[in-house]
Amino acid sequence: MAHEFIIVEKKDHLTIITLNRPERMNALHAPAHQELHAVMNEFSEDSDQWVCIITGTGEKAFSAGNDLKYQAEHGAAVVREGMKNVSSGFAGVTSRHDCFKPIIAAVNGFALGGGFEIALACDIIIASERATFGLPEPRVGLMAGAGGVHRLPRQMPYHAAMGVLLAGKRMTADEAYNWGLVNEVVPADKLLETAEHWARECMLGAPISLQATKEATTQGLGMSLEDALNTRFPMSVKMSQSEDYVEGPKAFSEKRPPNWKGR
DSSP, X not given: OOOSSEEEEEETTEEEEXXXXXXXXXXXXXXHHXXXXXXXXXXXXXXXXXXXXXXESTTTEEEXXXXXXXXXXXXXXXXXXXXXXXXXXXXXXXXXOSOOSOEEEEEOSEEETHHHHHHHHSSEEEEETTOEEEOOGGGGTXXXXXXXXXXXXXXXXXXXXXXXXXXXXXXXXXXXXXXXXXXXXXXXXXXXXXHHHXXXXXXTSOHHHHHXXXXXXXXXXXXXXXXXXXXXXXXHHHHHTSHHHHHHHHXXXXXXXXXXXXO
């Protein structure tokens, strides 16, 4: 299927989504969100796709966030109408709470506003040395309402997070790495290669085991430790009833790589 504002590539069990609006620094407007919502729905529902990478076209910007120029040109009412059916949030990911497949952000440049919020909603972040992170929404009369105000203070110390949220402080890739927000910082020409390496590392695990792990981790964060330990999450039940649950120990005992089926 052809897309106007994104590029979608599938490599075996890996989906790579590239934000493709370089003339707007990969800022996103309602039509782009609609495409991303549909593509992420497809990824989430496709049992043959196990991991997703999200990146941006070019080296300048991962995403500059919300396309303010589009909003100014068309008005807030048009933007709201265009987002009416995008229940999964900014870029189809920031409010997507029922996809437990690993999602990797490959941040190739500016990740500002909603662009940073996309990355924060991912499970693993690989950053180019040129990457810059920030949430400047208050300076344009907005707030980081696509998860930034909630995720950032949960992912780094409170006062450091508030410096980004309130004072508009930006972080370099190395600063983000030092705060634990980024998993690895690499040269720009190694970014996608490194992200794909992380994806392959993830896919050494059974697909349903990965989903069970992510579900228990993300859902358990909102519980007390006791409640989390005593909860049997749906994906863990599915895992224990899967073919891969049998295949893993069998492959280990036979000293061979497992042949995961994702079922």
